[in-house]
Amino acid sequence: MQQTEEHHSYARATWQVVEPYHGAVYFSPEAHARYEELGADNRAGYFASRGAALGPASAELVIGTFYNFNPDLVHRALPAAWQAASPQRFLAARLAGIDATLHRVLGPEIGSAEMLRAAELAQQAARTALRHPQGRPLFAAHAALPWPDEPHLVLWHAQSLLREFRGDGHVAALLAAGLDGIEALVTHAATGAIAAEALRTSRGWSPEQWTQAVQRLCERGWLEQGPDLALTPYGRERRQAIERTTDELADLPYAVLGQASCAELRRLARPFSLALARELLPWAVDRLAAVAD
Template identity: 70%
Template sequence: MTQNMDRDSLALARTTWRTLEPYHGAVYFSPEAADLYAELGVDARTGYFASRSAALGAVPADLVIATFYNFSPELVRRAIPAAWEAATPQRFAAARLTGIDATLRRILGADVSSPALARAAELARTAAEVTMRHPQGRPLFAAHAALPWPSEPHLVLWHAQTLLREFRGDGHVAALLAAGLSGIEALVTHAAGGDIDGEVLRTSRGWTPEQWGQAVQSLRERGWLDDVSHLALSEEGARRRAEIEDTTDGLAALPYVTLGPAACAELSSLVRPFSLSVAKELLPWAVDRLSEEST
C-alpha cells in the first residue's frame, strides 16, 4: 500500500491524524480518569497500562510489552498483571470511558452537544469504520475495534480517534521493526529529531540512564546519530527516520484517502477548536502546533 501512496495522500493521513490526536490523547492526562483508576486501587501509571490494554483482556505483561513497544519491560511488569488483581479489564475499560466523558464535558462544556461536534463524530466514525475491515497485523487496534461504540457524539468522536490512533500505532510498530529499531532506540531517534526532550521520553517510558546511554552508543555505531556530544540525527539517520514516518503514514492512510481530501479538511476544521481546548488544559506542548496549522 505504501509504495502506491503519493505525497499528498501521506500528508493527508499525517495532518488529519495530528489534528484529532489531542482529542484522544486527553485520556492519558485526565484527572477524572486517574481518580477512577485510584478507586480501583491502582496509581495513574498502572491505570494507564491497564485501561489501554484492557480491550485485550487480562493479558500477561509480555503482550503489553509487545504492543506498547517503547516502554521499559520492567515498567510494564510492575503494572501488569498486578492490575488484574485489583480489578477486571472490563472495569478498567469502563473507568477509562467514564473518565474521558467527564473530562470532555468539563473542558468543552456545551460544545459536547453542538452540531459541529456531531458532524465531526459522523465523519470520524466513517473513517474509523474503514479501518475495522483491516485488522490483520494490528493486535492493539483489533482489540479496541471489538469494543462497542458509545452513543453520545463526543464519545463517538473520541472512540473513532482511538481506533484511528491504534490503527496508526500498530503500523508504526511494524515500520520500526522493519527499520531495525528497538523500542528504546525508537525513542532516542525521536528525541534526536528535536521534537521532544530526550529526558522526558526516557523517564516517561521507564528507561534508566544506563539503558539510554547504551541505546545512544549503539545508534552512533550504526550511523543513525552524529558522532558529537549532543543528541542529533546524522544525515543517514534523518533519511531513515523520514522513511519510517512515510511508511507509518502510508500504512495509516487508507481511512483518510477513503474519506477524501474535502471531508478530511472539514473534519480537521471541525475538530481543531476542540483539540485546542483540550490541549490548552492538558497537553500544552500541542497548542503551538495546532495554532500554526489553523493559520
Template identity: 55%
Template sequence: MTDVQLARQSWRRLEPVHAMVYFVPEATERYAALGLDVRAGYFASRSAAFGTASAELVVATFYNFHPALVRRSIPAAWQVTTPEKVLAARLEAAGAALRRGGLHEIETLAETAELAARAAERACEHPQGRPLFAAHAALPWPSEPILRLWHAQMLLREFRGDGHIAALLAEGVGPLDALVLHAATGKVPTAFLKFSRDWPEEEWAGAEESLRGRGLLDGDGLTEEGAALRQRIEDRTDELALPAYAALSGEELERLAGLARTFGRAVVDKGLLALSG
C-alpha cells in the same frame, strides 16, 4: 495536499482529543477508585481491550516501555480489578474531561464525529497485523457524540500506532532506539521520555553509542542519515494509516482536517494535556 498529507494532518490535529485521557485527573481518580496507581492505570486501561493481558503482551504491543516498568503493573492490576471496569472508567473519564473542556458544545461536533467515525469504521475492515487496534475495534461504540468522537480517534490512533511499530521493525529500529532517535529531534524533552518509559541510564547510553556506530547520531543529534531514517519511518507510517481515511472523499478528508483543528486546540487551550500527577 495529497490524501496522505491530509490524513496525517487530520490525525495530528484530532489526536489531543484521544490522548488527553492519559493525563487528566478524571482518569487518575477513577483508576484510583479501582485500586490502580497512575502507571498501572495507564497500562491497564490501554491494554484492557485484550482482556486480562499479560505483561508480555503489553511489552510487545506498547513497544517502547521498559519491560520491568510494565511488569510492575501487569498482571497485578488484574488482581484488584477487571478489564471491564477499567474500560468503563476510561470511557467515563474521557467524557467527563471533554465535557469539562466544553468540547461537547462545539457546534461542529456532530459533523466531525461522523467523519472520524467513518474513517475508524473503515479501519476496522483491516485488523490484520494490528493487534492493539484489533482488540479496541471489538469494543462497542458509545452513542453520545463527544464519546463517539473520542472512540473514533482512539481507534485511528491505535490503527496508526500498530503500523508505526511495523515500520520501525522493518527498519531495524528497536524500542529504545526509537526513543533515543525521537529525543534527538528535540521535539520531546529527553528527560520526559526517560521518565515515562523508565529505561535505565546505562541502557539509554548504550543505545546512543550503538546509534552513533550506525551513523544515525553524532554530537549534535541526528545525522543526515538519521534524519532520513526517521522521515522514512514517518512516511511509511502515514502510508500504512491511509486505508482508514480512504472512506472519505478528498473534499471530506480536507473538511475533517479543517474541523479537527478546532477540537485539538480546545483540548490544549483547556489544559487537558497537562500532567495530572
C-alpha cells in the same frame, strides 16, 4: 486505492489535529481518579486501561504491543492491575473518565451540531479501518469494543481506533528498520520533535540504558558521536523512511474519507482539540497551530 504524497499530507494533518482529543485521556484527572478507585496508580492505570481491550493481558503482550516502554515498568503494573479489577472495569473507568473530562472542558459544545458532524466524519474513517485489522493487534483489540452512543464519545472512540491503527503500523515500520523500543525513542528525540528527557522518563528508562542505546546507534551510523543528540545523514534518511512508511500504512481511512471531508473534520475538531490541549496537553498547542487547515 493508490496513495500519493497528497494523501499522506492531508491524512497526517487530520490525524494530528484530532489526536489531542483522544490523547487527553492519558492526562485526564477524572480518568486517573477512577483508576485509583480501582486500586491502580496513574502508571498502572495507563497500562491497564489502554491494554484492557486485549483482555487480562500479560506484561509481555503489553510490552510487545506498546513497544517503547521499559519492560520493568510494565511488569510492575501487570498482572497486578488485573488482581485489583477486571479489564472490563478498567475500560468502563477509562470511558467514564474521558466523558467527565470532555464535559468539564468543552461544556455545552459536546452537544453542538459541530460535534455531531465531527463524530460522523471520524466514525466514517474509523469504520474503514475496521475492515483492515490484519497485522494490527492493539487496533484489532480496540476494534472489538462497542461504540458509545453520545457523539462526543463517538468522536473520541473513533480517534482512539485511528490512533491505534496508525500506532500498529508505526511499530511495524520500527521493527523493519531494526530499532528496539528505546532506540526508537532516541531517534525520535534526535529529530528535535520532543525533548529526550521527557521521552526517557515517561517510558521508564534509566539514564544508563539511554546512554547505552545512544552508543549502539552511534556505532550503527544513525547518530553523530558527541555530546549533542543528532542524527547523521544516514540516520535522517532512515528516520524519514520510518515516518513515510507509517504514513503509508495509516492513510487508507483518510483517503477513503476524502480530502474535502478530512478538511471539514479538521475544521470542526480543531477547537475541541485546542481546548483540551490548553487544559491538559500544553505542549500540543503549538503543534496544533502549525497544522494548516
